[in-house]
Amino acid sequence: xxxxxxxxxxxxxxxxxxxxxxxxxxxxxxxxxxxxxxxxxxxxxxxxxxxxxxxxxxxxxxxxxxxxxxxxxxxxxxxxxxxxxxxxxxxxxxxxxxxxxxxxxxxxxxxxxxxxxxxxxxxxxxxxxxxxxxxxxxxxxxxxxxxxxxxxxxxxxxxxxxxxxxxxxxxxxxxxxxxxxxxxxxxxxxxxxxxxxxxxxxxxxxxxxxxxxxxxxxxxxxxxxxxxxxxxxxxxxxxxxxxxxxxxxxxxxxxxxxxxxxxxxxxxxxxxxxxxxxxxxxxxxxxxxxxxxxxxxxxxxxxxxxxxxxxxxxxxxxxxxxxxxxxxxxxxxxxxxxxxxxxxxxxxxxxxxxxxxxxxxxxxxxxxxxxx
Amino acid sequence: xxxxxxxxxxxxxxxxxxxxxxxxxxxxxxxxxxxxxxxxxxxxxxxxxxxxxxxxxxxxxxxxxxxxxxxxxxxxxxxxxxxxxxxxxxxxxxxxxxxxxxxxxxxxxxxxxxxxxxxxxxxxxxxxxxxxxxxxxxxxxxxxxxxxxxxxxxxxxxxxxxxxxxxxxxxxxxxxxxxxxxxxxxxxxxxxxxxxxxxxxxxxxxxxxxxxxxxxxxxxxxxxxxxxxxxxxxxxxxxxxxxxxxxxxxxxxxxxxxxxxxxxxxxxxxxxxxxxxxxxxxxxxxxxxxxxxxxxxxxxxxxxxxxxxxxxxxxxxxxxxxxxxxxxxxxxxxxxxxxxxxxxxxxxxxxxxxxxxxxxxxxxxxxxxxxx
Numbered sequence: 001x002x003x004x005x006x007x008x009x010x011x012x013x014x015x016x017x018x019x020x021x022x023x024x025x026x027x028x029x030x031x032x033x034x035x036x037x038x039x040x041x042x043x044x045x046x047x048x049x050x051x052x053x054x055x056x057x058x059x060x061x062x063x064x065x066x067x068x069x070x071x072x073x074x075x076x077x078x079x080x081x082x083x084x085x086x087x088x089x090x091x092x093x094x095x096x097x098x099x100x101x102x103x104x105x106x107x108x109x110x111x112x113x114x115x116x117x118x119x120x121x122x123x124x125x126x127x128x129x130x131x132x133x134x135x136x137x138x139x140x141x142x143x144x145x146x147x148x149x150x151x152x153x154x155x156x157x158x159x160x161x162x163x164x165x166x167x168x169x170x171x172x173x174x175x176x177x178x179x180x181x182x183x184x185x186x187x188x189x190x191x192x193x194x195x196x197x198x199x200x201x202x203x204x205x206x207x208x209x210x211x212x213x214x215x216x217x218x219x220x221x222x223x224x225x226x227x228x229x230x231x232x233x234x235x236x237x238x239x240x241x242x243x244x245x246x247x248x249x250x251x252x253x254x255x256x257x258x259x260x261x262x263x264x265x266x267x268x269x270x271x272x273x274x275x276x277x278x279x280x281x282x283x284x285x286x287x288x289x290x291x292x293x294x295x296x297x298x299x300x301x302x303x304x305x306x307x308x309x310x311x312x313x314x315x316x317x318x319x320x321x322x323x324x325x326x327x328x329x330x331x332x333x334x335x336x337x338x339x340x341x342x343x344x345x346x347x348x349x350x351x352x353x354x355x356x357x358x359x360x361x362x363x364x365x366x367x368x369x370x371x372x
Numbered sequence: 373x374x375x376x377x378x379x380x381x382x383x384x385x386x387x388x389x390x391x392x393x394x395x396x397x398x399x400x401x402x403x404x405x406x407x408x409x410x411x412x413x414x415x416x417x418x419x420x421x422x423x424x425x426x427x428x429x430x431x432x433x434x435x436x437x438x439x440x441x442x443x444x445x446x447x448x449x450x451x452x453x454x455x456x457x458x459x460x461x462x463x464x465x466x467x468x469x470x471x472x473x474x475x476x477x478x479x480x481x482x483x484x485x486x487x488x489x490x491x492x493x494x495x496x497x498x499x500x501x502x503x504x505x506x507x508x509x510x511x512x513x514x515x516x517x518x519x520x521x522x523x524x525x526x527x528x529x530x531x532x533x534x535x536x537x538x539x540x541x542x543x544x545x546x547x548x549x550x551x552x553x554x555x556x557x558x559x560x561x562x563x564x565x566x567x568x569x570x571x572x573x574x575x576x577x578x579x580x581x582x583x584x585x586x587x588x589x590x591x592x593x594x595x596x597x598x599x600x601x602x603x604x605x606x607x608x609x610x611x612x613x614x615x616x617x618x619x620x621x622x623x624x625x626x627x628x629x630x631x632x633x634x635x636x637x638x639x640x641x642x643x644x645x646x647x648x649x650x651x652x653x654x655x656x657x658x659x660x661x662x663x664x665x666x667x668x669x670x671x672x673x674x675x676x677x678x679x680x681x682x683x684x685x686x687x688x689x690x691x692x693x694x695x696x697x698x699x700x701x702x703x704x705x706x707x708x709x710x711x712x713x714x715x716x717x718x719x720x721x722x723x724x725x726x727x728x729x730x731x732x733x734x735x736x737x738x739x740x741x742x743x744x
């Protein structure tokens with residue numbers, strides 16, 4: 001990652017206490033445009049995952065570009081976006097409708113079209129109970145495991161879950177998967193996109209063989225989106241999230257270029273106690289502690305070519321350096337590309353929004369910590 | 373980790389949407405009592421690190437037991453605790469006093485005794501500027517590297533920093549270190565405690581040789597505290613933080629027993645799609661993504677003996693199981709001991725406080741996200 005290539009925001013947004021997360025609005029808008037155009041061109045609906053930004057402002061920019069609604073991970077996130085006027089929300093998660101959460105869902109279903117994930121007859125029963133106290137039947141998609149081996153049933157088990165859901169009084173609209181095994185080096189994204197298409201087609205066929213009409217076949221993630229757009233197969237809806245901001249994981253995967261990184265942590269060099277070491281004030285409490293084995297460090301330092309964060313504490317990022325290389329001095333401002341923007345955003349109250357290095361807005365991370 | 377051994381809180385706090393962080397108040401109080409008694413017995417002042425809990429309520433319990441004040445990592449955290457009436461605050465960090473932060477520090481110094489860390493002449497100069505606009509001189513401790521190799525100067529460079537600080541108009545009160553290399557397997561905590569004593573004694577002697585009176589020699593961390601209390605050497609103040617709650621890292625280090633774990637994430641089993649796999653709704657957005665190589669997983673599942681979280685997404689914890697072992701069903705409540713309680717606490721708006729499984733209070737994580 002080299003300085004002139006990341007976004008366009010110069011290193012200083014004046015009078016900003018660090019660490020702070022700064023969004024380059026030009027880059028964000030270009031990222032949103034590109035994904036909207038690509039999915040539209042492929043005839044695939046775009047339902048961006050809002051867990052990445054947790055910001056009503058970003059959801060509005062996505063809807064203005066044709067997104068059919070938002071995906072979220074929790075009922076709490078759904079509440080935030082529904083409050084802001086989003087009228088079509090999918091909780092892409094195997095929701096357990098405890099009594100309290102069931103009441104919250106029934107309340108939401110009166111204000112927007114609410115769809116949730118289901119992957120077991122037991123969860124379908126509790127959702128059915130919540131559905132009976134809501135104005136209309138709750139809508140569900142059956143979650144399918146396409147190779148990530150997290151939640152979701154195997155394709156040949158999808159019909160049994162769908163049948164149980166229908167019997168519980170739910171409206172079964174189709175199937176979804178998260179091809180998370182696309183987060184890996186080499187050809188992982190392309191292979192995962194193929195797995196996604198195969199698994200979703202099988203699950204769709206199984207539901208239809210059981211007499212359930214399938215209208216939604218939902219897939220997608222930022223790493224796999226490009227391959228799926230090229231060959232959508234059965235997929236008629238995509239749910240990428242990270243593409244709005246991008247991050248060091250996506251750089252490592254080749255899913256984005258440095259020019260497409262819209263979010264950076266602005267940090268200050270606070271210590272330089274040895275010739276081969278700098279310490280920045282951006283630690284795990286602003287970058288997040290994510291570090292997959294295939295990413296070389298805890299974030300890329302834009303202003304020090306090739307440098308990554310080699311050790312991370314809550315408020316210290318240790319950057320190892322070639323002792324002979326030029327480096328910023330104590331007090332200098334630098335930018336760090338976080339490994340995983342979704343977890344970084346969830347660590348701050350607000351995002352600083354800049355165009356060409358000039359602060360133009362602050363966006364509250366409204367769904368921050370909306371974990372339930 | 374076995375069920376009956378972690379805290380005393382039964383698995384269900386009624387009517388609680390998961391995931392949620394629950395504090396067992398009995399265990400917390402015992403942990404606070406034990407550290408207060410041990411440090412008092414050794415004649416060492418206790419200045420607990422408040423970054424762990426970020427809660428004025430916990431700081432008050434610590435002060436009631438004789439703590440001399442709090443340690444914090446940021447000026448933002450200092451502001452929160454000062455607002456709650458803490459009158460002696462040490463920012464255990466090499467603070468860079470940018471103009472705005474300098475003004476904030478001058479404001480704080482009028483309301484409490486504020487001490488901050490310094491490890492370079494450059495930072496001392498900016499602190500001196502802030503000090504000149506405050507009511508009295510700012511107080512500093514020189515940070516020494518005792519082997520963790522993060523921030524802090526080597527002991528033989530401490531006098532140069534102290535001299536620069538005094539020349540900048542700061543009140544130099546002594547030296548501090550964080551023996552973070554004690555976070556490791558085997559004898560790492562004991563070895564780090566020895567390194568801490570050696571480095572602090574050398575730095576203290578160097579300052580005194582340069583004509584600077586040293587009143588504070590501050591060390592400590594939860595893993596090293598026990599060894600330092602046994603042989604304080606030069607140390608007259610300790611700054612452990614995690615001991616209040618403990619976590620899976622401390623269990624792995626042997627720094628606490630299961631009975632001393634006061635904080636757990638209450639979670640629900642949301643999916644069980646294969647005989648060897650459970651999925652919980654506690655992901656990296658409530659547990660944090662910390663995972664040192666010497667900890668076997670992303671958190672211990674209390675109700676499934678021996679089980680750890682083997683893969684972690686933002687809202688999914690995947691637990692790998694022996695297919696023949698008994699396990700909780702979908703919808704069951706379980707508790708997870710996070711790897712690093714400081715990062716977990718920073719992910720929630722409030723802590724649920726329980727005694728014997730009955731919710732007795734909720735504490736706002738008031739300094740949540742106070743990163744600057």
